[in-house]
Amino acid sequence: MRLNGKVAIVTGASSGFGRAVSIAFAREGASVAVSDIRESPLPGGFEDDSDRTTVQVIRKQGGSASFIQCDVTRKSEVENLVQETVMEFGRLDIMFNNAGIYRAGKLTHEFSEEDLDACFAVNVKGTFFGSQEAVKQFLRQKNGGNIINLVSTAGLQGHPKQSVYNTSKGAQANLTRCLAIEYGRDKIRVNGICPTYAKTALTRAFYDDKDFDTMFVRSIPLKRWGERQDVADLAVFLASDESSYIHGVLVPLDGGETLCRYSVD
Amino acid sequence: MKPSAAIQSIEAEAKRLFQKRARPLPNTPQMNRLKNHVAVVTGSSSGNGRAIALGLAAEGVTVVCADLKKGALKEGYEKDRDFDTDELIRKQGGKALYLKADAQKAADMQEIVQRAASEFGRLDIMINNAGVFTGLHTIVDETEEQYDFTMGINSKGVWLGCKYAISQMLKQEPLSSGSRGKIVNIASIGGLVGLAAEPSYCASKGAVVNLTRQLANQR
Numbered sequence: 001m002r003l004n005g006k007v008a009i010v011t012g013a014s015s016g017f018g019r020a021v022s023i024a025f026a027r028e029g030a031s032v033a034v035s036d037i038r039e040s041p042l043p044g045g046f047e048d049d050s051d052r053t054t055v056q057v058i059r060k061q062g063g064s065a066s067f068i069q070c071d072v073t074r075k076s077e078v079e080n081l082v083q084e085t086v087m088e089f090g091r092l093d094i095m096f097n098n099a100g101i102y103r104a105g106k107l108t109h110e111f112s113e114e115d116l117d118a119c120f121a122v123n124v125k126g127t128f129f130g131s132q133e134a135v136k137q138f139l140r141q142k143n144g145g146n147i148i149n150l151v152s153t154a155g156l157q158g159h160p161k162q163s164v165y166n167t168s169k170g171a172q173a174n175l176t177r178c179l180a181i182e183y184g185r186d187k188i189r190v191n192g193i194c195p196t197y198a199k200t201a202l203t204r205a206f207y208d209d210k211d212f213d214t215m216f217v218r219s220i221p222l223k224r225w226g227e228r229q230d231v232a233d234l235a236v237f238l239a240s241d242e243s244s245y246i247h248g249v250l251v252p253l254d255g256g257e258t259l260c261r262y263s264v265d
Numbered sequence: 266m267k268p269s270a271a272i273q274s275i276e277a278e279a280k281r282l283f284q285k286r287a288r289p290l291p292n293t294p295q296m297n298r299l300k301n302h303v304a305v306v307t308g309s310s311s312g313n314g315r316a317i318a319l320g321l322a323a324e325g326v327t328v329v330c331a332d333l334k335k336g337a338l339k340e341g342y343e344k345d346r347d348f349d350t351d352e353l354i355r356k357q358g359g360k361a362l363y364l365k366a367d368a369q370k371a372a373d374m375q376e377i378v379q380r381a382a383s384e385f386g387r388l389d390i391m392i393n394n395a396g397v398f399t400g401l402h403t404i405v406d407e408t409e410e411q412y413d414f415t416m417g418i419n420s421k422g423v424w425l426g427c428k429y430a431i432s433q434m435l436k437q438e439p440l441s442s443g444s445r446g447k448i449v450n451i452a453s454i455g456g457l458v459g460l461a462a463e464p465s466y467c468a469s470k471g472a473v474v475n476l477t478r479q480l481a482n483q484r
Contacts, residue, residue, distance in 0.1 A: 259481055260478070260481075260482040
């Protein structure tokens with residue numbers, strides 16, 4: 001058990017990456033504050049146990065978890081999330097800022113201000129608030145801490161027809177670096193995970209589009225979609241002491257997408 | 266920053282409750298995550314290569330230890346450096362074989378990969394770790410011999426290791442996980458940024474970084 005006795009918060013934890021990460025953290029011995037705006041998984045996801053909540057899955061496996069509702073775009077709710085977690089589990093060791101939304105399908109001049117604001121509210125402000133409140137708690141505990149931000153390959157490079165999303169992910173990527181510089185001295189490690197398209201409710205429409213599926217898989221050197229478990233495995237590693245000298249990095253989790261302009265079949 | 270008295274008392278109470286209900290669980294070290302894998306580690310006698318070889322062996326890997334000299338460098342920090350890496354692995358119940366190899370020689374690099382395959386059946390993991398550093402100097406003072414030596418081990422050695430490892434990995438059947446093999450190249454931050462007074466070292470490590478990207482994309 002690589003996270004034995006640790007306490008983690010995962011935002012956006014009812015579906016997709018957040019759910020897989022929560023289950024993996026709990027399996028490694030962590031107590032998990034499962035946080036989301038809704039308790040049940042989003043429809044359209046790929047989980048084969050979608051009739052159960054994340055907390056139900058974790059408890060069935062003998063792990064420790066509680067659901068704490070939180071809209072990460074509201075600072076007061078994020079403050080409450082950290083406070084309730086500390087009330088419930090006694091401390092905080094790992095903050096996984098995962099909650100995110102996606103907007104795509106338009107050129108930059110076609111996007112509305114609402115699209116931009118929505119991406120920034122959840123992806124940027126949510127991660128910012130989550131990091132702020134986690135850092136405050138870590139500093140009070142005086143025993144370090146660990147922040148992991150779910151960024152995206154969209155935080156590392158440009159993609160067509162999703163500029164509002166990529167802009168918000170770029171902001172998250174650079175926030176990750178800033179936090180790492182500021183709080184390394186306090187033994188608070190901060191890193192980012194940058195997946196490419198993976199099988200979650202968020203990308204269901206792309207996955208079901210056969211033309212996109214063919215084009216996408218061809219473009220990835222490892223020739224497959226990302227999986228939720230890929231994110232969970234990396235999250236456990238970054239949250240554990242095995243990665244104790246890894247700090248301020250944005251790890252591409254993309255089957256090689258970001259290293260090349262084209263892939264050869 | 267000082268928390269309010271109210272928060273402090275809440276935290277103290279929460280801590281008390283947590284300690285009461287916390288169930289201590291056995292913290293078992295990770296073991297055998299790479300059971301039945303076969304690895305080659307270059308530069309395995311000292312430093313990073315030695316730690317990597319020992320770490321792999323602890324996870325169940327059979328390790329071919331390759332280095333110019335079998336013994337650890339005496340300047341190192343290992344408390345157990347009187348023991349050679351392969352001896353230490355066997356002492357701890359693992360399987361290891363030492364082969365003398367010069368990473369810049371094609372015949373040597375081909376030999377260590379072939380021996381891994383002939384002795385242990387396959388090659389799952391290639392760790393191209395062997396590297397040299399000739400000291401701090403500007404390009405004005407650096408000699409051509411220093412450049413050739415640095416590039417020979419650090420760049421050509423990694424290229425040779427990848428070349429023969431990939432040839433072997435393409436020949437063998439994939440593992441049940443679907444993996445045909447894994448290559449880890451030890452580069453350096455000197456391959457990502459310019460370090461003061463290390464011209465050929467940075468050039469050699471930059472080559473490792475981009476060779477890694479190229480191979481990840483295409484065989």
